[in-house]
Amino acid sequence: MSDDPDRLPLDSPRWSQLWTRIGPGAYPVPQALRALGDDPSDLDLFKEMWPEICAEETTYDAAFAALPYLMDFAGRVEPADADEYLIVAGLIATYAPDVPSDLEPAFRTAMRRGLTLTLERLENCTTDADLRYLLASVAAMRGRTDLAEVLQDLDAIQETCPTCGTVVHPSALEAAVDRDRTS
Numbered sequence: 685m686s687d688d689p690d691r692l693p694l695d696s697p698r699w700s701q702l703w704t705r706i707g708p709g710a711y712p713v714p715q716a717l718r719a720l721g722d723d724p725s726d727l728d729l730f731k732e733m734w735p736e737i738c739a740e741e742t743t744y745d746a747a748f749a750a751l752p753y754l755m756d757f758a759g760r761v762e763p764a765d766a767d768e769y770l771i772v773a774g775l776i777a778t779y780a781p782d783v784p785s786d787l788e789p790a791f792r793t794a795m796r797r798g799l800t801l802t803l804e805r806l807e808n809c810t811t812d813a814d815l816r817y818l819l820a821s822v823a824a825m826r827g828r829t830d831l832a833e834v835l836q837d838l839d840a841i842q843e844t845c846p847t848c849g850t851v852v853h854p855s856a857l858e859a860a861v862d863r864d865r866t867s
Contacts, residue, residue, distance in 0.1 A: 690790035700748040710746035724757035748787040774821025
């Protein structure tokens, strides 16, 4: 793994103060990260762990400490497996509140690395769904969380037109498009 001096060591007592989906005390997260460090291609373990740090449009602060490790893993696995890590990084960025100051330097470094890895993956992305989620990750990592949310939820975003009753894509999509036109 990387020698990033800013990342939270896996044996740090600080993990006990970080929140996950089930509350404070993120010790299961560093345990999973240790195991993934040995075998980052264990996507079953990753899929079991990541909802603890980012779920239901919420990024828990344990995600900020975990992300540097996740980006290391993304750089070590086969490209298709890297997509899983990069898409989760995009979800973390999309729903990230203020990053705790002690975790911010490593988190920002990991986000920059994630953006580079995600942009590299776009060229060889093999499925439309992965392409959409990787594009959402790029948007989130560049600070366009509104666009990221639209891309992530594109298949679910719909409203009924009050005039004709047709199901249409609503104001969330229009707002993201309008922002693009004005910038």
